[in-house]
Amino acid sequence: MSVGRRRKIGLRRNAKAAAALLFLLATGGQAAAQDAGTAASATTRGPNELGLWGGGSVASATMIGRWTDFDFGMLAVRYARELWSKDSFALDWTIDGVPLALLSLRRGGTANHQSGSKDVVYGAGLAPIGLRFDYDAFGWWRPYFATNIGFLMFEERVPASGTKFNYTWDFGLGTQLFVTDDQALTLGYDFKHISNAYSGKDNPGFDANLFYIGYSFFR
Secondary structure, eight states: OOHHHHHHHHHHHHHHHHHHHHHHHHHHHHHHHHHHHHHHHSOOOOSEEEEEEEEEEEEEEOSSOOBOSEEEEEEEEEEEEEEEEETTEEEEEEEEEEEEEEEEEEEEEOSSSEEEEEEEEEEEEEEEEEEEEEEOOSSSEEEEEEEEEEEEEEEEEETTTTEEEEEEEEEEEEEEEEEETTEEEEEEEEEEEEEOTTOSSOOOOEEEEEEEEEEEEEO
């Protein structure tokens, strides 16, 4: 075999080897990039959430209740657990313990004719039946719709012709802003209704527009 022919065969073999090497590097790099992208998009936070939140009413409403001149604020501890998830949607169960609720109102008179000086009445309670619908496709922020049912026990009747024990129901919108993989700042709005369900002489009902802020840890 001539020297020129050997060189041509050698060049072809080297070209084939180089092409095979480039193919392996390209497919391997593509697979690695896909794995890295999957890992980057996968969340590392757990299904359990523990948080602290609080807020106050900006203005009273009369969508359900009738008592107009009052202010409301509260502080709560929250536990949440993911019940179901599919694609970017999730459903969580929430329970709120309320060690501090403050209702400022004129306790005398009726809903249409409130009288007396304003008193701040302290209360505490629990909201054990809560559901939160999350949309988790944006990565660092997660909007949600939430609703829950519970109760508040006040130290005085609210109003004076009402009862100390009152039921609560609220619904609203919010968002969680993740500052790390497992910690989030929460901002939201709730329409909160407080009522004794006609268990007292008077059931005026209180409707609060509640804006709140909180912080949560996920495990």
